[in-house]
Amino acid sequence: MAELKLPVDEEKIRSLRVGDFVELTGRMITGRDTAHKWLIDEYREDVAPFMENSVIYHCGPVVSKNDDGSYDFVAAGPTTSIREEPYQADVIGRYGLRGVIGKGGMAAKTLAGLGEHGAVYLHAVGGAAQVLARAIPRVERVFMLDEFGVPEALWVIEVERFPVMVTMDSHGGSLHDEVEAYSQAKLKELLGLSA
C-alpha cells in the first residue's frame, strides 16, 4: 500500500490504477447531494481553495461539538456516490479536484471526467464509520452548516492514513464496470437466458 499526500499533482494521480490500495494524508473536504448542486449553481470562491488538487469525500458524518467550539467526527463512512453523477465531472473540472471518495462507484460521465481532468475515484469501505473516523484526527472548518445541516454541510478535514481503493482511474479503467459485466453474464448463465 502507498501513502498519498494531499494536495497531490496530476502526474501522481495519473500513475494510479484500478486495484491500487492507497492511504491518504492531508487536507480534504466533504460534500454530498446538496453540496454538489450548490457547487454547480455558482462558483463558490470561498470553498474553492480547499478543493484544488485535493479530493471531495461523499460523506454525511455524525459530528460532536466540543466545549471550545471545535468539532470532532464521531462516525464518518462514505455515502453512495452515484447520486452525484449528474454533477461530479463538472465539479471536478471547475474546482480542480484530483479525486472523489465515496462508495458504489460512478458512471460514464464521471469516468470521462476523470480522464479529461486527471482524477481518480477512490472507494472507501461503506459502513466502516469508526475505522474512517479515526483516520480523521481534525476538523478544520465547516461551510453551510446552518443551511444544509450536519450530514450535508461541507466539512474541511485533516486525514491521516485514510484507507481507500482505486476503483476508477484516469485511463478509463473501472472495477465497477468489470464486476457488473461478470455478474450479468453469470446471472444469464444461472437463469439459462441467452447472452
Place this chain on the structure above:
Amino acid sequence: MGASNGHIETFVELIRRASTELPSDVVEALQEGRKAEESGALASIALDTILNNVEMAREDSAPICQDTGTPVVWIHHPVGVSTRALKKEFEAAVREATARKYLRPNAVNTLTGGNTGDGAGRGIPFVHFEEWDESRIEVKMILKGGGSENVGTQYKLPESRLGAGRDLEGVRRAVLDAVVEAQGKGCAPGVLGICIGGDRVSAFEESKRQILRPLKDTNPIPELAQLEERLLDEGNQLGVGPMGFGGKTTLLGVKIGVLDRLPACYFVTVTYMCWASRKAGVSIDKGGEVTWLS
C-alpha cells in the same frame, strides 16, 4: 422501571445497542465470508476493515455506520396498553439517542430540505403495533440505512425479461436479478428480506420484518427454506463481492416471508439490508423488568 419517564430510557438503550453492537450472527457470517476470500484481494481487505470497524464501534459505544438509518420498530403489547403513549416514548427515545450521538439527525423535511435536527420527523421512527395475549411488552427493531434502502425493489410477476412466472422459480429469478442490479451499492455483503405476495404496502413491511430473523434459523415452510438456501448459494456465485469489489461474499443471508395476494397481483418484494444488519430487541415484563433479546 420508573413511572416518571416510562420506557424512554429502555428504548434509548435499545437504540444504542442496535447502532453500536452488531449482532453475533451477523459477525459470524462476516467472519465466514472473510475466510472464503483470497488474502490480499480487495474483498478481503474490505472484510477485514468491516470486522475491525465492528470491534471499534462496540468498544467505543459509537455508531457502526454514520448512516444510522431509520428505526423500524415492531411492538407487541398486552391488552389495555396505550399504543399512543408507547409511540410518543419511542419518539422521545429517538430524540435522546440522537442527542447522545447514537443516531445521526436523519429526518429531512422533504418539502424544504431542512433537517429536523433531532432524528424524529413525519413518519420517522416507523412503529408497528400488535396486541397479543402475553402480559409483557416486546420491542424489536432494525436500523435501516438509506444506501441499501435505495437498492430495495419490488417485482410484479410475470416478468418476461427474466422468464419469471408466478411460481417459486419466478421468485428465484427476480431475486437474483435484484442482487445483480444492486451490485455493491447496498454495501454488500447484504442480507435479503423478501416477501412473496401481499400488496405494495404490506409486502414491504413483511420484507423488512424478515431482517429480524437469526441468519442461521430455518424457515418453517420447507419449500421456502429450500429456496432461501439456494438463493444464498447462487447469490454468492454472482461475483459481486464485498462493496462490489468482486469476490465470493455477496450475501450473508436470504430470508423469505409469504403473504396471501390479490388474484391480479404477484409481488416479489426485496429489502436489501447492508452488512451492518443492525437489529435489537427487548422484553419488558408486567413489573417493568427488562430482558435484552439477542
